[in-house]
Amino acid sequence: MRPDDLLTLGDVTRRSGFAASALRFYERGGLISATRTAGGQRRYERSVLRRLAFIRAARNIGLSLDEVRDALDTLPGGRTPTKADWARLSKAWSARLDAQIRALRALRDGLDSCIGCGCLSLRHCAMSNPSDVAGTRGVGAVYLPRPLTEEHRH
């Protein structure tokens, strides 16, 4: 770490766990920002770490980067965000997670009955019906799982 309180790219990769390429990618996408040295190197404010923590958590619960950007855009422009700011952003997730859990439970329960009846019917089985349970296309998107991708590929 520098004597002043700015962080280098390396500092941030080490402390956030994000790859340098991801940080640059996020910067291009407007999710984070950095000042530059005279020589053109990035220098990050400490607050970028919390921002990155938010991004990681958001990605973990399934938000796309677009959604994350939208959320981050609601943070106050002038000042460093407060705990209350972050709490407000986070609050919506609880509902989202609840929805996801509900969807999964419905899926599991549907599955149990499928095993019971041995059906897996196209039209009647909640597990496999495209416009059922997991459907609700358009409004009130329902979320379903994907594997967690390995964070650091070598």
Place this chain on the structure above:
Amino acid sequence: MRPDDLLTLGDVTRRSGFAASALRFYERGGLISATRTAGGQRRYERSVLRRLAFIRAARNIGLSLDEVRDALDTLPGGRTPTKADWARLSKAWSARLDAQIRALRALRDGLDSCIGCGCLSLRHCAMSNPSDVAGTRGVGAVYLPRPLTEEHRH
């Protein structure tokens, strides 16, 4: 539908909800198969519908096509799969769904405490820690959600 009991591609798209391109893609990948007419068009057996139902359900709970293929490969080669065959394949999912639900609950509970403490700390918050909660990289993959993609794009 044809007088004989084979289904055309159109029949299968309509009855399964999968796009024709997806059916061809699945066939290339060895997940489904079809016989051909003299003219080279695909004719599907009725059992492909159940297979597709399985594929959809599997995808819904987050299995990759590779995993689906592996599962389908354990079906008996000679005969049409029975209910018991499908039930066996499906059984493993319940555990998987339970794991997913547990992961989400942990995430939500971690989130609740984050909101409580306002932290979102890089090092201590379960929500944002890369190697925590959602971690367990390598063995015993933990699953987290992704948005359900719209089934029929126009």
Place this chain on the structure above:
DNA sequence: GTGAAAGTTGAAGTCAACTTCATGTCAAGT
């Protein structure tokens, strides 16, 4: 037997979220 609808193919495109690469510059300890 004919016209429209449905089907065929391989190759290339898409999308998200990054990573990798090639090539060149910066920063800083000795």
Place this chain on the structure above:
DNA sequence: ACTTGACATGAAGTTGACTTCAACTTTCAC
């Protein structure tokens, strides 16, 4: 001053799961 490791850039590559396209060919109801 020098060297070494960190950092810079734009372009292209990756992965999974499909979709789209262009250019034909088959089927089948009438």
